[in-house]
Amino acid sequence: MEMQWMPRRLLVMGMALLSWGGLAGCSKSKQQEGTAPGATAAAAKKTNVLTVAQEAQASWIRNFNPMLAPGTARWPSRSGVYEPLYVFNTLKGEYVPWLSSKYEWSEGNKKLTFALRPEVKWSDGQPFTAKDVVFTFELMRKHKALDLFAVWSYVEGVQAKDEHTVEFALTRPYVPGLIYIAQQPIVPEHKWKDVEDPVTFKNENPVATGPFTEVKVFQNQVFELGRNPNYWQKGKPAIEGLRFPAYPGNDQANLALLNGELDWAGNFVPDVEKVYVSKDKENNHYWFPLVGNTVMLYVNTTKKPFDDVRVRKAFSMAIDRDQLVRVAMYSYTKPSDASGLCDAHARWRNPAALAAGAGDWVTLNVDKANALLDEAGYKRGEDGVRVGPDKKPLRYDINVVTGWSDQVRAVQIMAQNLKAVGVDATLKTYDFSPYFERMQKGEFDITIGWTSEEPSPYYFYRDLMSTETIRPVGELAARNWHRYANTEADALFKTFETTSDEAEQRKLADQMQVLFVNNAPAIPLYPNPSWGEFNTRRFTGFPNAENPYAKLSPNSPPENLFVLTEVKPK
Template identity: 30%
Template sequence: MIRTGSTLRPGGNLGYSLTCPTIQWLLLDVSVRNGVVTVRISRWRLGLTLGALLVAVGLAAPAVTTAAPTAAAQGGTVLRVALTKQVDSVNPFLSITQAGTELGRLMYEFLTTYDAKDQHPVPALAEKWETSQDKLTWTYTIRSGVRWSDGQPLTAKDVAFTFNLMLTNDVARTANGNFVANFDSVSAPDDRTVVIRTKTPQATMLALDVPIVPEHVWSKVTDIAGYTNDTTPVVGNGPFVLTEYRANESIRFKANKDYWRGAPHYDELDFVIYKNADAATQALIKGEVDLINRLGPGQYDSLKNAANVTLNPAKGRRFNELLFNPGAATSTGVPIGDGNPALRDVKVRQALAKAFNLKDIVSKVAGGYAEPGGGLIPPVFVSYHWQPDASQARSFDPAAANRELDAAGYPRGAGGIRQGPDGKPLTLRLLGHNGTAFDEQTAPYIKQWLSDVGVDVTVQLVSDSQVNEITSGGKYDLAFSGWGANPDPDYILSLHTCSQRPNADGKGGTTDSFLCDPQYDALYTQQLAEFDQAKRAELVKQAQQRFYDLAVGVVLDYDNSLEAYRKDRFADFQVQPDPGGVIMAQNGYWGYYSARPVAGAASSGGGNAGPVIGIAAGAVVVLAVLAFLFARRRRATSAERE
């Protein structure tokens, strides 16, 4: 028996010429899209063919039945989104990557969220709030009538449970621990009231980016670190419900019909996994996906004349950086990893930073769709962005880099490679993400620029998960990294505080650079307690300058978030901020939630309606040929991808 909608890995059109006249006569269409084989068969021709076959072999005609229609066949609509980055986890307490946190936003609501237009805090689960005069006690009123996707009511007790879990469990603080580090207590005196008391005033109390989870599910979890949270359907309270999760294979959501804001305008949201943006771009052109972001400049430019494609050159809210390992250590100061000891010297790091030509990265790597880097907060967030002035900036100056490396005790030796005080060549490992265009294209420039100042570099491009594992263990010298900033600057700044380094077991914390500097920590603490917007912005800028001066990382550029979508399938995507912002936002669900199918657009993605045919012995002779072709293609594409 052959069933329409049989699953194969990977996807792509079959690409075979079916020369058998009988098969050609039977088939209307055969394709593989998103890992699903779609077989469209002419029913009346099939009936004639089967009849002839059965007569030939002396068999009675078999029954022909039609499978139950899928959501797509019934008129349901699926938004298919290309995903080229690995998801680290769908456990909201562990996920720190862009892809993982983006999925979390779809599954779980926060107390407040960011307005899509200007990104100021607006109500979400909390419909209103008030604070005491001393700013130490915050009382939130949870909106009534909200339910979890399994039908159970959501109450203030779920909110208190979530925050108290983070307060009492080190691992539960992995992703968003900075938001609760200053909490003194959290309570729910009744089903609609949450009271949070802080140790000192905390300016982020309306920007607590913490997914609220159901107590009746998570109270049974005994091992947060080992809990994958992928037993579907996952109980959530967001606009979408996770219904299928196979790591690096397929991710599917259904619209939450009971979402408190109202159900999304389509039925299913599928994330289709691609190894790189080139493959995803081709899929968009072919109509195999509807929305894509993180395009490289070449891919983006290639879509300018593509039929039915709309481009969105969104303002960059991300930055790309190059990290120097300054001497990785745990939160208690115990050294870990195997970073090159030369990088513990701030003078060496500052000298190396002068070897990088950021303007070349913008023009040659980003194709002009970026701005040169500076501080940790991208320029789209005008109030908090810091850029060094002429007296502070480390401009591209190889001559100065050479002089400073000489002065730091690293003279050139044989072959022009510098040597350290121990007489060993100064050789550094450069770690990056395989399949990420920025890392792959920038790595040769970094290698050449450092070679020009006498430093040997070995490039290591590995998977996203390997990069996370290696950097978390401090087993690198140089590493590409990057983050998407929130409208509130606290989270990005917190990544460089002493408390965000891992514990002795290598768990907890979300340190980006292993920086531990008392002056930086003091500035971070001060900005967190400052409610005057202008004064807080000044402290945030001072913290960025301190990070810049210590040179534990170099912000290379702020890249535009280049996106594209099929205008023949979907329209009315809300961007954030508006105008000029992104559709696929790490710090909001507005783009996905607002999407509206184009009137009259063909349904797609949820499955393929068609006949499920019971075939007696004689019919197998014909349809086995199709099975052979399918199997042959599967082996071929698997080998190609390996």
């Protein structure tokens, strides 16, 4: 059974269009309706409305269907409008009760039971019950396009035991499935039961349980959501609403941020201290904790020489990660260690996996890289480029997306680094769609990419090493783009899936790390920051390094619910 990671990747890409400068070259579109973003932001300042930039869109399409992949429905359909049973807090490494107050595994982890909060109502005043949860998941069974994370590949059935108790029966023990069940947005049966096609349903006037359910304004260039009149958390939200001006790309959103038109954003801002903070040190703030995904260099292990672990480690040793971090990432991050884990998984790190030099292949060492390539049989030719036993030179493109300025700089640096070990590497840019298609199909030699952001290393390592995630070259793979499989790792994944005991999970994750470190299936570069900026002229209560109650970034639903329910007017 393979989890379908594609929607998660699309979420990351939605983030990337803002945080990686993916649309830096876009120009502003003409205003089709309503007023200009700057003017609408100025209007918002007169009220208790939070102005947010999260999506890169030239104009808005009115769609609040939370069952669709992020990017199709307007933000925050999957969190601030509709809500899940639980929310996983990445920074604290724990599940936080939300529409459900308790969950419990039973019957050998083949049954998962949720106790729902009796005080929850829909925004139209109707009671929220277990029947709504059952209805939501049955919609996903009937319409596979809505089952974004393939829960029905391991869920056998779901039933309401009473008004406030929901029971999921699994086909086999699959504890990692908790995140996808618990964080599924729930829709109301009484409003959706007569919807003819929930896949194309735009849900223009949502009835939901979230803190912001009322569409106050919806124009091509701006929309505004107001407070849920029946929100179940007493006294929350403290703000009246959310306002979203349309910005076609990162440059326009950053300009609005610098001009003080935004209260909250999740953008990549070059030299943020100088460009943003220095303009108003009292009110302009940012927080970029390293709890995003890990930026990776993927080499295609179906091709020679990348099927040889010595070559993969040699390529890694040729890379100057300190230079990548300093030049490409403005020192916002740090070089990755050989585990590949970002700080979101810091408590899972296994020092023993990196002991005795096992992880030294992520440290710049040109001499050792050259020695490994010599040992693997790749000798330098007269032009200095290494040649394999098949007489083919080590000459490759490194794929990256046009306009992702930080990633382009990183690839330029790596291409230069690799020349020192006799590898002729060249930057190759593509528009996102062909870049992503080539990566999914395994039709590349080397490409820069990303990893998953799920709660434990199980997901991270399964993506990178499981035989179940392997697809033939030419066939779309939701993950494991580099096509690497390890049967020892498979056994660890299977055992991990059956246990809810964290001590046992930790032992298994330790062993996964050892396998990854020893085999270098992919080359970790650096953890991606979780981008977030905020302005305190009108609002307070944002998370930061001194009060790290949640991610600051608006780019990670449903975790942004923590911020939406905590921010207060000044």
